[in-house]
Amino acid sequence: MHTPTVTFQPDARTVAVEAGQTLLDAVFAAGIPLNSVCGGRGICQRCRVCVQGGEIEIDAAGRLPGREILACLARVTGDVVVEVPEASRIEGEQILTGAERGPGAFIPISVEAAAGLPRVADLYVPSPLALPVPLELPPPTLHDCVSDLHRLTRELRRQRNIREVTVPMEVLRTLPQMVREAGWHVTALLGRADGGFNLIDLLPGAGAPRAYGVAVDVGTTTIVVHLVDLCRGTTLGATAALNRQIAYGDDVISRIIHAGEPGGLERLRTAALDTINLLIGGLARAHGVGRDEIVAAVCAGNTTMLHLLLGLPPAEIRREPYTPVVTAPLTCAAADVGLRIHRRGLAAAMPGVSSYVGGDITADVLAAGMDRTEELSMLIDAGTNGETVIGNRDFLACCACSAGPAFEGGGISWGMRAARGAIQRVEIAPDGTLTWATVGGARPRGLCGSGLVDLLAELLRAGIIDRAGRPRPGAPRVREGPDGLEVLVVPAPASAAGRDIVLTAADIENLLRAKAAVYAGASLLARRLGIEMQEIQRVYVAGGFGTYLDIRKAILLGLLPDLPPERVTFIGNGSVTGARMALLSYEVWRHAADVAQMMTYRELSTDAAFMEEYVSAMFLPHTDSARFPRACAELGTPQQ
């Protein structure tokens, strides 16, 4: 049977797909950065493409006025040629490397060396979880006629001091022919295992070794993949996409419920896996790396996400007393997980703490280096699940609360990830003029997390919204929209889509809820530990805000505690950074288990004071002004 192909223009890129797959699947497979934020449900209407010819089946809801259709609602039935217009693309994903350095208070999410964060190589001896070992084996003679396998393991020991290597049967079967054809010049791809190594593969030739790995942040809303050169310790590229599980619910609870339906767990597992595999495929293609050259993957994510990815039943996570199947570090062959890298490559899942504090937070702590210093620090991860960790090298305590995806642009009318065209900075001049800066300087397409923080803070400072976050009727830029009051951010002529970019009262409410949940968790954990906020020496902020986060503005909103801004460091996506560190260092990988073990989990859902903290944080910056003296002074609000 003929496999349908999809050709994308003007990229002139062709991919083969299975009949019945959506155009959106094909777009991912081709690595074309098409915008899509609803998980392929036909809701966001951003994946607009034009069919130039071929066979395709389109749902009625997928047909838009004019030539455009929605890629997510179109199924490929035969060969097809599709044009992806400029306006539908997200160019230059900024979640990638984030190397740009902004002025002033803006701190880059530099993967390699974010402000204040040490390089992995400075802290740990590079020792990747998988590594290529070139070997020149002495050919057998009558005096040295040990078995081929013995020869291999003996030389690994002799030449590289590598012991305890397990060799899979598949490799053993091809071993005699391969080593002889290669003239005894081979490269062993080794993966770390407890107390030794697994031989992932044996390749002919002992030239310049190549081996790559991927670090994966499996977020509830966004999945981020970094492609890492394991030999050089550098990141070749990174990419991100919405977790396709979003089609089955926005938060972990609704996903867990869906997993309980017939076939639900498998659907969710496949959705996450497809997203990851498509991202890996796109990166590999873009950087000229073969799938089989990717020999290790470290996945970090919250406990539910890792359960779903591994196909573990998550039901008990949401039932009292909230017991996950596993939190310990896990390793297995990539094929067992379904990751499309080398089938015997090492797949690893970062260890977590509890049902609601997962491997992503362990990764955050490693990335921030909280576990290595004496100073009392706090880590706030403002993801869909908001987590806080407080401690130092002597103790670590953590908690979690549901914050929602607002700071990743989810549930916000014009929210988007930090990609080209995302508004990431906003200023409102005293005369009311609103200026913005977008990622890549492109025409604005929407607002990413950092842009939303900026916008909300500026609206508050300019008095356009009140301290409950409600737009003031009659204030500049405030108007009646189809769903109540809204604030005009970018007028249609200036926007990429040719439509007004607005922030609605409902958007603000979502942002307020998210910030209140994050702050309430942090504040209550500190209170339960008997720690005053002022005692915290350093605050690390992680989350999918975007490339930058203006710390002062995040404080002005009451998202972060009112500490001197120089004590606050934005570490960006700490989850993927920590996963990458583990990928590059066996020492970090082993240490991760200790860190996870060391973290004491505090359950907030049973703490009566949480609701109280939450409601009092549903105000800008906070109902209790005494907790936000600097922010209130900046707003000109008298102290109560």
Place this chain on the structure above:
Amino acid sequence: MSLELVKETWPGKIFTITIGATAAEGGTRARTVTLGGHGALPFLPGDAPSPHPPLVAMEVMDVVPPDWPEHLRAPLADVLASPADWARKCVEDCGADLVCLRLQAPHPEWKDASPDEAAATVRAVLQAVPVPLIILGCGHADKDNEVWPRVTEAARGERCLVGMAVPENYKTLVVACLADGHNVLAEAPIDVNIQKQLNILITEMGLSADRIVLHPGNASLGYGLEYEYSIMERIRLAGLQGDRMLSQPMLAVVGEEAWKAKEARLPEGAMPAWGAEALRGPAWEAATAAAFLQAGADMVVLVHPETAATVRRTITELTKGSAA
């Protein structure tokens, strides 16, 4: 051996608010009332003087209440059709310190009365009684926002207490009260944080914190009283501890809630074990009021004349010996 009472001192003090204005002050009231000023929890004159004892306000409506049980309707039957007569009876026969006029008629599902009609009712009641007025809207946000500016204008200079300002709808009312010199009654749904947020929002519109009276929610005996009690208590404690955004006097709307309870409404015939409704109804209302007075209410709004008398006696007993 003599017993020495522990004396508790507080850093904060509850704001003093005057409602009503005499001719000299720009109004037409023969008398005004002052509430608040406390430096201690209620009825503890040994801790700190409470210069202004709690007040009794009586509720008057601009519609004939359709669902009142007979034993509540009877004592007021001759005045229910006329807000002015009703108000006069509350003051002259029952000794109400204030009249609380509820403008229910403008509600679209009631009479959909015009703002002008509402303003006329306010003027009629002001002429009928010499005491200060509390004016309540109908609770329909859009209609209230039409009515309030006309009503506050009609009562300009009288320094009324006008409500309810609620978190979802407070701006029009605050602007109207600022323009016409009234005080604002601020209502939050039994939540100390939301009450404080509302107070901050109101003061940020330019109305000073000592022109707000708090209404921390609706409850009655058997129907959420404990919740409201503890919220009132927490608000008062926060105020005494110096939180200026929670240092306002409080009001409890008792009658409306208490008379929703079946224990107050049902006749003896329906519930023989419960005893005579003529006693039971007012007792339910009075018990609710007594609890809120203990929680720190500075003013209770009642409906039954007999309750008014009972609560008045309670206040007198509780404040006996305190420096008035």
